[in-house]
Amino acid sequence: MEDTVKLTGTVSVKKSEAALIKKTSRAVRKNATETVMKIVLFICGITGVASVILITLYMILSGAPAIAKIGIINFLFGDTWYAKKGEFGILPMILTSITGTTGAIIIGVPMGLLTAVFLAETAPKSLRNAVKPAIELLAGIPSVIYGLLGAVLVKPVFYYLEELIYKDDPTHKFTGGANLASAMVVLSIMILPTIINISETAIKAVPEEFREASYGLGATHIQTIFKVVIPAAKSGIASGVVLGVGRAIGEAMAIMLVAGNSANMPALFNSVKFLTTGVVAEFSYSSGLHRQALFGIGLVLFVFIIIINIILNVILKSGRKGTAQ
Amino acid sequence: MNELTRKRIRISDIVLKALILLSAVITTAVVAAIIIYIVKRGLEGMSLNFITTAAFSYPYENYGILGNIINTLYIIIITLLVAVPIGVGAAIYLTEYAKRSRLTTIIEFATETLAGIPSIIYGLFGSVFFYNLFRLQYSILSGSLTLSLMILPTIIRTTEEAIKTVPISYREGAMGIGATKWYMIRTVILPCCIDGILTSVILSIGRIVGESAALLFTAGIAAELPNFKSFTDIFTKAGGAGGTLTVQLYQYAQRGGGEMKYAFSTALVLLIVVMVINVFAKLAARKFRKV
Numbered sequence: 001m002e003d004t005v006k007l008t009g010t011v012s013v014k015k016s017e018a019a020l021i022k023k024t025s026r027a028v029r030k031n032a033t034e035t036v037m038k039i040v041l042f043i044c045g046i047t048g049v050a051s052v053i054l055i056t057l058y059m060i061l062s063g064a065p066a067i068a069k070i071g072i073i074n075f076l077f078g079d080t081w082y083a084k085k086g087e088f089g090i091l092p093m094i095l096t097s098i099t100g101t102t103g104a105i106i107i108g109v110p111m112g113l114l115t116a117v118f119l120a121e122t123a124p125k126s127l128r129n130a131v132k133p134a135i136e137l138l139a140g141i142p143s144v145i146y147g148l149l150g151a152v153l154v155k156p157v158f159y160y161l162e163e164l165i166y167k168d169d170p171t172h173k174f175t176g177g178a179n180l181a182s183a184m185v186v187l188s189i190m191i192l193p194t195i196i197n198i199s200e201t202a203i204k205a206v207p208e209e210f211r212e213a214s215y216g217l218g219a220t221h222i223q224t225i226f227k228v229v230i231p232a233a234k235s236g237i238a239s240g241v242v243l244g245v246g247r248a249i250g251e252a253m254a255i256m257l258v259a260g261n262s263a264n265m266p267a268l269f270n271s272v273k274f275l276t277t278g279v280v281a282e283f284s285y286s287s288g289l290h291r292q293a294l295f296g297i298g299l300v301l302f303v304f305i306i307i308i309n310i311i312l313n314v315i316l317k318s319g320r321k322g323t324a325q
Numbered sequence: 326m327n328e329l330t331r332k333r334i335r336i337s338d339i340v341l342k343a344l345i346l347l348s349a350v351i352t353t354a355v356v357a358a359i360i361i362y363i364v365k366r367g368l369e370g371m372s373l374n375f376i377t378t379a380a381f382s383y384p385y386e387n388y389g390i391l392g393n394i395i396n397t398l399y400i401i402i403i404t405l406l407v408a409v410p411i412g413v414g415a416a417i418y419l420t421e422y423a424k425r426s427r428l429t430t431i432i433e434f435a436t437e438t439l440a441g442i443p444s445i446i447y448g449l450f451g452s453v454f455f456y457n458l459f460r461l462q463y464s465i466l467s468g469s470l471t472l473s474l475m476i477l478p479t480i481i482r483t484t485e486e487a488i489k490t491v492p493i494s495y496r497e498g499a500m501g502i503g504a505t506k507w508y509m510i511r512t513v514i515l516p517c518c519i520d521g522i523l524t525s526v527i528l529s530i531g532r533i534v535g536e537s538a539a540l541l542f543t544a545g546i547a548a549e550l551p552n553f554k555s556f557t558d559i560f561t562k563a564g565g566a567g568g569t570l571t572v573q574l575y576q577y578a579q580r581g582g583g584e585m586k587y588a589f590s591t592a593l594v595l596l597i598v599v600m601v602i603n604v605f606a607k608l609a610a611r612k613f614r615k616v
Contacts, residue, residue, distance in 0.1 A: 030505055030508075034507050041417050041418040041422055044418055045415045046432065047415060047477070048435040049435040051439060051474045054454065112352075115349045130353070133603070135352065136607075138355070142595055144537045144574050144575045148588055222338040223335075247443075249443070250442075250443020250444070252445045253537045295453075298446060301446060309441045
């Protein structure tokens, strides 16, 4: 029996069979790697989903108790926030976040859209190459730096205006420039890159035939841009605006130093507290119900963001349908 | 004849053209002003001492950001170590394994949601969740794990885009000579989209360096130099609090007064880092779009 080899002492098989066993065991191992990798990759794939679920769960778990204790009506519609006295009404903050974001959009969207038009349509290549990196830098600058610059450059301007406007008004509480108007300006600059980049992409995606048809009818370049190209790119532009809203409403550090931080009702020259700045300003020294209430604010902000996300998804979906037709 | 060939001049065209130019000029001027102002004010407090020593405790007699630079590096490294494998894995799963189904829609929606959640929410979440997990109030580890969730969408999307540029014929070629799927991914797909993954890493570093709100609640504000006595101290450091450059900038700016110039010096350091990152991101992106 010279043709056999010993395998694990007990079984003896022919050489050719041994090779076959080796081969199949390698195949099994290979198969095992395949399966393991498939599972590992699947787990990676659903990590994002798991994170979203976890974040939602934790935001509700840590935010809801305070809201329940304070009472949802008192919490959402109460107009005084005075933690020491146990008054936790966040209506001023909600309204400030909404007006602040609206202000930022009113300033930022026209500027961003027109800059996007400049980049995509009217700019000569050399100018485009100069402006584009500037906008990329604007997107990369950390938000605290915007806050710092706002505090030393924007605040004085609005303090000057404030002194001019309220010169003869003894009831006005002077803010030293740390007010809603300053915050709006800082936010509007922060959302510029988002709006410019997404609008530019949307404008560039408009087929060349649209423009040619418009020229063919005798329209000028500018008419074509405003009557044909922008309407055709409107769903892309809209998603840029919604993303800008999301960025503005969630921004905290950039407006910490320019908004003033007292929970007043929003007015251009009032010192105000946003939902975000309210949390950042008080988080480090809060405890007990106060801290829970801050998580309640976080939950309200989270709900805003989820709503914005759903709107964004609807816009994107309708945009896709539009191009498919 | 003249009537027909004469170019029509519309007042509204001129006005709109002027507005377009004005917007672009203002945007660029804002950026230029930001750079010039930061450089000018930042140089006041800048010195070799400022970037090679650490501030100890308040009130500081010595102003230095070396401790914050080290903390920032720690957070960058840990965050990337956690997020890059998961993000790349998710991208591979989405492009190579998953069939278009309800699940992929959900994954995409989740990725989109993660990208839209503001950093302050991540901070709040991280401060509770990782506190429950590790029982550490403020730690570099908690901060890094929080940021890993934040940068996951960036990595998934950029990697996905890169994987999609790998021609289908490469896959068919590999499968045709008997390679298994994972072998094909490991030896064909991944090497082909390494530039894309690199781009996502660079973009992520940019986000980590610029982040502050999420770290304020999770990693804290410590600015000391690490005290490495033994090898394991390198790892235990991650269990302690550590403020990054942005967090330190915020501290300086909040206290104001004479410390304002150090806020600007820190801003100058950050600005330079951001510029370098932008250049690298562009180089990497150009390379991977060529493939």
